[in-house]
Amino acid sequence: MIKIDQLPAVLTSFAYREEYFPELEGMLATVRKHHPAWHLVAGKGPVPGVDSPTFEVASAQDNFLWSLPLSFQLDGSENDWHRIVFMKGWWMAQVWHQSTPASSGIKRVLWLDADGRLNGPLDIEVDAEAEFIASPWWTDSRTPEHEHHICSGLLVFQGHCGGPVEQLIDRWAADCLAHIQLPLSPSPFVPGPLGDQCLLTKIVKNNFGGPQSYSVLKLSYEKYCGVPDYKTGACKPGALVDQWMMNERMRLPEDRNKKWPPPEEERGRLRG
Secondary structure, three states: OEEHHHOOOEEEEEEEOHHHHHHHHHHHHHHHHHOOOOEEEEEEEOOOOOOOOEEEEEEOOOEEEEEOOOOOOOOOOHHHHHHHHOHHHHHHHHHHHHOOOOOOOEEEEEEEOOOEEEOOOOOOEEOOOOOEEEEEEEEOOOOOOOOEEEOOOEEEEEEEOOOHHHHHHHHHHHHHHHHHOOOOOOOOOOOOOOHHHHHHHHHHHOOOOOOOOOEEEEEOHHHHOEOOOOOOOOOOOOOOEEEOOOHHHHOOHHHOOOOOOOOHHHHHHHHO
């Protein structure tokens, strides 16, 4: 076993809506600080004047455009948030297929939400040759079934070209694209897993690809998904990843004027 910070990797994220642009830049700064050797792929959208949802994509090698293979327009409703989060599966498939395998033939791609912040190098211990997916998991006690689900603010995918993890990503991407096209309307919040992470959890729990075709590493929620206190802004003690939960401001139109999350310099103070 080896800590993932000692391995080559691609880290990726996107910001779709201008409010997320500074969040993305703040997140990337923490990655550059703690993982200077990792390759970064970051997208910003929407691109003005383009009909389909399109990102300006920046990487160390080049800048280019990626367009979703279907169209929708932001309408200012809760639909916006749902459609945007469902783009994550498609985005990860794009990054996976266009990334170059390591000398061992392994691909290693991480997602970190734009509002995430690293407080140190990621210390996840992995088998450098194995097919696996890793993420924090959370049990939602508000649901009757106490649903145990993936938290997709941090995701790690590792595998070979054409292997079971690649097939899982492609399946997730297809499911996410299908859900973007479903009729959506604003509705009351229903506790439980939402959006892209709900679809990914379902695929994993249904043993897509067959039992033991890949490993599922369940990371500590408290350590790798440290959600600050909404009232005080205080960060979770011991959290290696702070997740500042921009959805508290951006999911519902009536919350757009919330003063959340705190300014970047204030977050550093709250981290202590």
